[in-house]
Amino acid sequence: MIGSGVLKGMAVTARNFVGSYFDKERLITVQYPEERNPLPENYRNFPFLLYDGDDPHAGLRCVACKICEKECPPQCIYIVKSDDKKPDYMGKPQFYPKVFDIDISVCMSCQICVEVCPFEAIKMDKDFELSRRERFEALLLRKEELSKSNDYYHKICPTDAPEVDAKLAEAAAKKKPAPAAAAPTPTSVPAA
Numbered sequence: 728m729i730g731s732g733v734l735k736g737m738a739v740t741a742r743n744f745v746g747s748y749f750d751k752e753r754l755i756t757v758q759y760p761e762e763r764n765p766l767p768e769n770y771r772n773f774p775f776l777l778y779d780g781d782d783p784h785a786g787l788r789c790v791a792c793k794i795c796e797k798e799c800p801p802q803c804i805y806i807v808k809s810d811d812k813k814p815d816y817m818g819k820p821q822f823y824p825k826v827f828d829i830d831i832s833v834c835m836s837c838q839i840c841v842e843v844c845p846f847e848a849i850k851m852d853k854d855f856e857l858s859r860r861e862r863f864e865a866l867l868l869r870k871e872e873l874s875k876s877n878d879y880y881h882k883i884c885p886t887d888a889p890e891v892d893a894k895l896a897e898a899a900a901k902k903k904p905a906p907a908a909a910a911p912t913p914t915s916v917p918a919a
């Protein structure tokens with residue numbers, strides 16, 4: 728019969744509508760923004776830059792190698808390398824980005840920048856409440872807005888973040904110079 732599919736669909740809707748008054752499980756909407764459904768851990772939106780410790784400048788992991796800028800398909804990352812150097816997470820002097828911008832009006836959330844970064848310095852964020860009244864400048868995120876702490880990363884990605892920490896700790900341990908060989912202890916001379 729023509730229209731039977733529509734009637735069946737309306738019956739399902741009516742059953743769920745009435746049922747939602749008796750069974751919380753049938754209520755699939757929430758009163759946003761007061762109520763929020765938790766986001767899945769692998770949900771991703773736009774990238775952010777990671778820093779260790781409390782200082783976004785001193786702890787910034789990015790060394791301005793520009794690999795992500797080159798690999799970004801829509802070319803929405805813009806980096807200017809610093810003239811001076813600062814210690815990285817292993818204490819080695821490294822360049823840092825004097826400018827690091829991402830145009831999120833162009834970013835397509837592909838995560839390629841994250842995949843190619845050799846320093847675990849850029850990760851995908853879950854912040855989706857980024858609407859702005861202006862179309863251009865307001866959607867160009869600067870280094871200061873992009874920089875977020877490792878604690879924040881642990882909060883949004885409780886499975887991945889400890890794995891990344893372990894990987895970095897292992898890399899740092901491998902680069903540490905081996906301890907100098909212990910001096911031979913003098914052998915005791917037996918008394919004559």
Ligand code: SF4
Nearest residue numbers: 799834835837838840
């Ligand atoms: S997520 Fe993709 S499009 Fe967005 S900045 Fe990274 S590489 Fe570029």
Ligand code: SF4
Nearest residue numbers: 789790792793795844
């Ligand atoms: S985020 Fe990573 S890949 Fe991009 S410039 Fe910084 S260190 Fe290089």
